[in-house]
Amino acid sequence: MEASKVIHAIYTDDDVLMNAVKAVKAERYHIEEIYTPFPVHGLDKAMGLAPTRIAIASFMYGCVGLAVATLMMNFIMIEDWPQNIGGKPSFSYIENMPAFVPIMFELTVFFAAHLMVITFYLRSRMWPFKKAENPDPRTTDDHFLMEIAVHGNEKELTTLLNTTGAVEVNIIDKEDEH
Amino acid sequence: MYTFSNKLKTFSFALMILGLLGVGYGFMTSHKSFEDVEAILAEEAHHGGGHGEEAAHAAVTENAHDTHATENAHAENSHGTETVAHVDEHKKHVEHVQHQIANRPWAALYVAAFFFMMIALGVLAFYAVQWASQSGWSPVLFRVMEGITAYLLPGALIVLAIAVASGTIGHYNIFVWMDPEVVAHDKLIQGKSGWLNTWGFAIRGLIFIGGWVLYRQFSRKFSIAQDNATDDKNFKKTFRISAAFLVFFLYTESMMSWDWIMSVDPHWFSTLFGWYVLAGMMVCGITVIAFISLYLKSKGYLELVNDSHLHDLAKFMFGFSIFWAYLWFSQFMLIWYANIPEEVTYFITRIEDYRLPFFGMLVLNLVFPFLVLMNSDYKRIPWFVVMAGIVILIGHYVDVFNMIMPATVGDRWFIGIPEISAVLLFAGLFIYVVFNALTKAPLLAKRNPFVKESEHFHY
Numbered sequence: 001m002e003a004s005k006v007i008h009a010i011y012t013d014d015d016v017l018m019n020a021v022k023a024v025k026a027e028r029y030h031i032e033e034i035y036t037p038f039p040v041h042g043l044d045k046a047m048g049l050a051p052t053r054i055a056i057a058s059f060m061y062g063c064v065g066l067a068v069a070t071l072m073m074n075f076i077m078i079e080d081w082p083q084n085i086g087g088k089p090s091f092s093y094i095e096n097m098p099a100f101v102p103i104m105f106e107l108t109v110f111f112a113a114h115l116m117v118i119t120f121y122l123r124s125r126m127w128p129f130k131k132a133e134n135p136d137p138r139t140t141d142d143h144f145l146m147e148i149a150v151h152g153n154e155k156e157l158t159t160l161l162n163t164t165g166a167v168e169v170n171i172i173d174k175e176d177e178h
Numbered sequence: 179m180y181t182f183s184n185k186l187k188t189f190s191f192a193l194m195i196l197g198l199l200g201v202g203y204g205f206m207t208s209h210k211s212f213e214d215v216e217a218i219l220a221e222e223a224h225h226g227g228g229h230g231e232e233a234a235h236a237a238v239t240e241n242a243h244d245t246h247a248t249e250n251a252h253a254e255n256s257h258g259t260e261t262v263a264h265v266d267e268h269k270k271h272v273e274h275v276q277h278q279i280a281n282r283p284w285a286a287l288y289v290a291a292f293f294f295m296m297i298a299l300g301v302l303a304f305y306a307v308q309w310a311s312q313s314g315w316s317p318v319l320f321r322v323m324e325g326i327t328a329y330l331l332p333g334a335l336i337v338l339a340i341a342v343a344s345g346t347i348g349h350y351n352i353f354v355w356m357d358p359e360v361v362a363h364d365k366l367i368q369g370k371s372g373w374l375n376t377w378g379f380a381i382r383g384l385i386f387i388g389g390w391v392l393y394r395q396f397s398r399k400f401s402i403a404q405d406n407a408t409d410d411k412n413f414k415k416t417f418r419i420s421a422a423f424l425v426f427f428l429y430t431e432s433m434m435s436w437d438w439i440m441s442v443d444p445h446w447f448s449t450l451f452g453w454y455v456l457a458g459m460m461v462c463g464i465t466v467i468a469f470i471s472l473y474l475k476s477k478g479y480l481e482l483v484n485d486s487h488l489h490d491l492a493k494f495m496f497g498f499s500i501f502w503a504y505l506w507f508s509q510f511m512l513i514w515y516a517n518i519p520e521e522v523t524y525f526i527t528r529i530e531d532y533r534l535p536f537f538g539m540l541v542l543n544l545v546f547p548f549l550v551l552m553n554s555d556y557k558r559i560p561w562f563v564v565m566a567g568i569v570i571l572i573g574h575y576v577d578v579f580n581m582i583m584p585a586t587v588g589d590r591w592f593i594g595i596p597e598i599s600a601v602l603l604f605a606g607l608f609i610y611v612v613f614n615a616l617t618k619a620p621l622l623a624k625r626n627p628f629v630k631e632s633e634h635f636h637y
Contacts, residue, residue: 059552087517098511 005150006032006174007157008135009166010143014040017144020164021046024148027160032147035139054123058116065111069104135172143167180479180616186609193606200599204283208596215276277349278590283600284344284351285586290600291340292438293462293578294608295333296455300463301326302394303427303456304494309397309420314631315490318482320623321616322471324398326463328615329608331391336604338383341438345376352586353379355444367444374441382437386430393423405624413627431456439578442585446524448509457502461543462574464494465567470612472560479621485558486637492557495570496547503544528580531589535576542573575601 011017017040024031031047044051074093077100082090089095121127139145146166148157154171161169210218305323308316345356354360355367355374367374397416404412432452440451448454468491474480513521528536550566551557583591623629 055554098507098514101507101511 004174005154006172007148007150007154007161008168008170008172009146009148009161009164010136010138010168010170011146011165012143012167013165014043014144016165017146018043018046020146020161020166023164024146024160029148029157029160032149034147035135035145037140037142037144040144054116054120057119058112061115061119062108062112064115065108066104068111069100069107073100073103179619180474180613180621182613182617183477186613190606190609190613193602193609195606197599197601197603197606200595201283201287201603204286204596204599208280208283210276210279212272212276215272215279218279219272219275275590278587280349281351281586282590283596284340284348285582286596286600287603288337288340288344288352289575289578289582289597290604291333291337292582293575293601294329294604295337296459296578297462297466297608298327298330298333299390299431300456300459300461301467302330302390302463303424303431304460304463304467305397306393306420306423306427309416310424312417312628314628315487315635317623317626317629317632318480318635319467319471319487319491319632320401320626321619321621322467322474322480324394324401324619325612325616326466326470327394327398329611330394331387332607332611333604334383334387334390337438338380338387341383342376342380352582353441353444354585355441370444373436374444379437379441382433386434389423389426389430393419393426397423401623401626402619404626405620407625410627431459439581442582443524446521448513448521448524450505450509454502454505454509457498457505458574458577461495461498461502461570464491464498465570467491468495468563469567470616472564474616474621476560482622482633484636486635487632488560488563489554489557489637490635492551492563492566495563495567496551496557499543499547499551499570503540506540506543527584527588532580532584532591535580539573539576539580542569543577546570546573 009020011020014036017034017036021031021034021043025046025048034043034047036043070093077096078090078093084090088099093100134140135147136143136145146161148161150157150171158169158171301323305320305327307313308320308323341352344350344352350357350360353374355370356376356379361367361371372378396419400412400416400419404410404416435452435455439455440447468488471480471483471491472488475483510525513525516522546569547566550562550569556562579591579593579597626632
């Protein structure tokens, strides 16, 4: 496996970082990753990341939850054992529906919320014993790190990054872990 | 400064004239004699199935009368007193229908008047919330809201006038508890007459309107004074009176909903009714703010209003639609579940006689806005918001219709000339008053401490 090289440019201010991202994008370099200690508003737009589709997923999970609730109660309360419980009409689902709405609502929310969170964990590869992918521990406190892959253009990249206000520019040999 | 375009002015006058003609027609055709009503009932009995639910119901009662009539013929010799009782019943039924027919133009006028009044009141409450919460996005819309609330004074006075007139000029066409003869035979209403009496009703109404209009006048005055002030004194004053108004409003809005709406069914009561009416008026108010802002923007008067403001308004429309549905369902489900006869009649009459408007309004007010306004991108598209808004406004008109009509015209309802003309009449008046008020002050609240933030608001 060949070892690829990356440049780590470290910043101490999110405004400077934003301008640096714009400058790097303007020079048409590909930004591998950016590590920040907190959400930087507008960073995804500046990097040109695609919008998330997690809301759409959540909507579909909600529909699943609604279907589960409806099918479950229709089977239990109407089809399997239609008892007369306190005079509530159990002849058809629609006749007794108001009584089921609280459960239908809650299961919709339950499915939409929990499956969305699990989707988020899966898509962003997060689990309890995962090894932290952190190139520099300072990025969890007060530093911002931009990672750019190097393809024989170290010089230009270093000068460019130095002009954008980076406090450190390091070239790192990255062992390919895959 | 906004100038009221002649085209819009002519349009509003045309609506008012058209509406007045239709309302006049409604009143002229609603006075049926006893024989007329008998003829109508006989006619409906023969056309049974053709006219849908309404006629079918009438046919059932009429058939019952027919059987009574034949029974009477049989019994004539032996049971004289019983015959008298049956004739009495027939007379009562016809008089009941006669009264319902006479109520229709009154109720139609009242529903439309209340609907437009509640838009202005909802906007006023929303406006006060914006001040009290010191929100940073809405100051560019303050003048639009102030323009809409200008309708509150005439609108609320008209509602109160129609309500009182129905019991003084009219023949107790909206509120049965105003009829001394009904009260004399009704123990339940007698017990409530400490609250439900015409004088108390009128005075309470004037207090409510007085309080609301007072806040509206002063907040408007301070808001305009702030434009040319050198400090923020006016802003602080408005902040304080807005907070005080919100307290006053929540009490009076609740009582208003008992007086002006719930008392059409004086045997029925519901504790969350005030909230329910409030949710409806908020959603309509916010929708109208969005409409008028979009209209003014399309004419080039509100260049600082951007699609993020629209997005926020649409989010409020979405949220309050769901809030409305939550309250509607809470009221319905509690009563349906417990099924206590004295409460449940309210919903039984609505489900039997008003099936389509009663359940249709749920689609218009919940399902449609829920699905249409859920997507974040759609909330920024003007025509999408307008489309959803039109459906919401129609839905909430039907909501008010469902609250008033079953108690006044019963199964004799229809959305015909009296109802549509009343809507046109008040729509014309509303447009005239609102756009006239918009010309009175610059459309941007200058020097508001939050207006810069609002101008650059983006989401």
